[in-house]
Amino acid sequence: MATGATVRPIAAGDLPAVGRFLHLHLNTRLSAAEWADALRPSWSPPDEGHGVALWDGDSLLGVYAAFYSERRIDGRTERFCNLAAWCVLDEHRAQGLRLVRAMLARPGYTFTDLSPSGNVVALDERLGFVHLDTSGALVVNTPPLPRRGVRLVTERAEIERLLQGDDLRIYRDHADAAASRHLVVVRDGRACHVVWRRVTRKNLPVFAAVLHVGDRRLFGEVGRHVYGHLLVRHGIPFTLVERRTVGALPRAAVPMTGRPKMVRSSTVAPDEVDDLYSELTCVPW
Numbered sequence: 677m678a679t680g681a682t683v684r685p686i687a688a689g690d691l692p693a694v695g696r697f698l699h700l701h702l703n704t705r706l707s708a709a710e711w712a713d714a715l716r717p718s719w720s721p722p723d724e725g726h727g728v729a730l731w732d733g734d735s736l737l738g739v740y741a742a743f744y745s746e747r748r749i750d751g752r753t754e755r756f757c758n759l760a761a762w763c764v765l766d767e768h769r770a771q772g773l774r775l776v777r778a779m780l781a782r783p784g785y786t787f788t789d790l791s792p793s794g795n796v797v798a799l800d801e802r803l804g805f806v807h808l809d810t811s812g813a814l815v816v817n818t819p820p821l822p823r824r825g826v827r828l829v830t831e832r833a834e835i836e837r838l839l840q841g842d843d844l845r846i847y848r849d850h851a852d853a854a855a856s857r858h859l860v861v862v863r864d865g866r867a868c869h870v871v872w873r874r875v876t877r878k879n880l881p882v883f884a885a886v887l888h889v890g891d892r893r894l895f896g897e898v899g900r901h902v903y904g905h906l907l908v909r910h911g912i913p914f915t916l917v918e919r920r921t922v923g924a925l926p927r928a929a930v931p932m933t934g935r936p937k938m939v940r941s942s943t944v945a946p947d948e949v950d951d952l953y954s955e956l957t958c959v960p961w
Contacts, residue, residue, distance in 0.1 A: 681732045681771060683778045685725040686741065691715055694729060697736045702763040703961050710854070714959040715741050715760075718856075719849035722746060722755065728778045730764065730771055738764030740775040745953035748842075754944055757785040760955035762796065776803070786941035790954050797936050805938040808946050812918035813929035817884075820904025827862040828905050835860050838867045843890045846871075846952060855960040856887070859905065861898045868894040870902055873956065875916060885916040887951040892923035899926060920947065 686694055695712030706714065715726050721744040730738035743758040759779060764772040780787060780803065789800055829835055832851065838860050839847050847869055850856045861868045869890035875883040884906050889895040895902070899922065906912045918934055919925060939949045951957065 681730050681737055681768070683728055683730055683774050686727045686729050686739070687725055690729065691726065693736055694739050694741065697739055698761055698763060701765065702761055706961060710960070714854045717743055717958065718851065718853040719745060719953060727760070728775050730768065730775055737768045738772055738775055740779055742779060743954055743958060747953065749944055749948050755785050756953060757782065757787050758954040759787060759789045760959065786939065786944040788949060788954065789938045790951060790956055792936055792938060797938070800938045803940065805940040806946055808937040808939060808949055809920050810918055810934035810937055812916065812934050813925045813931050815903050815915040815917060815926055815929045817903040817907035817913050817915055820901055820908060823901060825863055826898050826901050828901060829860040829862060830858070838862060839869055843869045846888070850952065850957050853957045856957045859902065861894065861902060863894060863898055866891060866894050868898070870895070871952070871957065872906070874912070874960070882912060883914045883916055884910070884912045886921055887956055889922055895922055896924045921951065
């Protein structure tokens with residue numbers, strides 16, 4: 677164990693080293709440069725850095741990356757810290773909790789952990805995190821039916837023309853996020869912004885996951901066109917949806933519970949937490 681190891685915030689200048697570390701020790705499917713780029717939020721975050729890291733001199737021993745944001749929740753401003761990639765070298769794993777304590781020590785934040793691994797779930801529970809409702813369904817994407825007045829828009833300029841208010845702000849904040857894909861469904865003058873990402877399960881890159889819909893009611897009416905678009909335009913045969921994101925589930929879908937997602941907060945209720953402004957939108961693993 678490196679007894680002289682220190683924990684310090686990850687600054688922008690540290691991201692190339694952090695990217696190399698995460699490429700070598702966490703997920704080699706992303707290059708070091710892709711990791712570093714993914715950890716730079718596409719929105720304007722509070723000036724809180726990018727998480728914390730464990731250093732012994734110039735040697736990087738561990739990383740707990742994070743995404744910070746300020747959100748409007750029921751008319752009030754809330755500060756969020758999304759806990760993202762946590763990785764510590766095996767021989768220094770005993771010091772990994774130092775990174776956790778450093779992250780959670782920041783006052784006034786709602787902490788989310790939206791992709792905890794199996795052993796992290798139990799730790800989060802001991803630290804006061806509670807589970808989000810990830811009940812949902814697996815949708816088999818089928819060829820699209822005639823649209824009958826429904827348009828699907830993917831061009832950036834047209835999306836910006838169609839959206840307004842919070843929908844437009846969310847789109848602009850995530851338009852350049854590495855893992856996010858966007859489309860807008862238009863019907864009878866109404867527009868629904870949809871954010872989705874590619875997902876790999878058991879080494880099979882055949883899934884999409886819906887991360888956000890701007891109009892749940894409209895999505896319930898036209899979602900089948902979105903699923904057809906994912907099949908025909910992107911070659912994705914299955915879509916994962918959660919009830920808290922899309923509202924009513926498609927009747928023909930297979931009910932299932934998604935992977936754990938968790939939150940720790942004294943001011944934000946679990947049903948006020950979504951998947952935006954997080955590693956799910958930014959890190960394309």
